[in-house]
Amino acid sequence: MFLLDWFYGVLASLGLWQKEAKILFLGLDNSGKTTLLFMLKDERLVQHQPTQYPTSEELSIGNIKFKAFDLGGHQIARRVWKDYYAKLISLCLQVAIIFGYLSSSFGFVELSLDCNTKFLFLPCLVVRTSWNLDMLTEQVLTMFDWIAFIIPVDAVVYLVDAYDKERFAESKQELDALLADEALANVPFLVLGNKIDIPYAASEEELRYYLGLANFTTGKGKVNLEDSNVRPLEVFMCSIVRKMGYGEGFRWLSQYI
């Protein structure tokens, strides 16, 4: 009961109570994505190795669902960011191959189709002879993973290490690419300037300036953007290790999810 109250408290305080959301945590390596994910999950500070593979955490109690995807921020991981919000074509191929495998396994192709159509199913027949049951199971599981991933993204939380000024240009480049991507058009962006506990970390104004967001943020507090066709975008400064700042950011974000 205590645990339930606690979870309810954390999610309610972040404005995520009774919401079902898919949120991507993006940002350069070392910006604090995994630290934030686990802070939200366990309210504990844990030292993590750099994330090598995409991970997701789902907090679900009653009708609260909050699924966060941490895709890692190093160079190679960044290449798959796009995959995780636009895997539709690959998924269609995957479904076609599995359908082909199953239909050819049941003799459907041999029995009911004419010669020309059978030719189209040739790749499926090749797959059938080269796959075993384990491979099929693996493909089906992968397919379910992908289905989870292509469910449209509700929000992006983009983390920036506010102390690492030398990497602001690199971070801006990645952020610009995300903001320009059609697949994420109109998706709300919460930009978190993290690590403000470190002396000489950038101020909010500096960060807005270096990320080129000075004239693009849409306003803190309750701002109704429903009819304006403007993407909600705002910068909040935070320190995950001190548990400060990101709560306001999530509360702001929750009004657009």
Ligand SMILES: Nc1nc2c(ncn2[C@@H]2O[C@H](COP(=O)(O)OP(=O)(O)OP(=O)(O)O)[C@@H](O)[C@H]2O)c(=O)[nH]1
């Ligand atoms: N001082 C300070 N350090 C932080 C803060 N948040 C995270 N860190 C540290 O920053 C480092 C990187 O944190 P991670 O959460 O692993 O970063 P990441 O974005 O997941 O990095 P990749 O997995 O490589 O993409 C760790 O040493 C954290 O302890 C913060 O608020 N303040």
Ligand SMILES: [Mg+2]
């Ligand atoms: Mg990580």
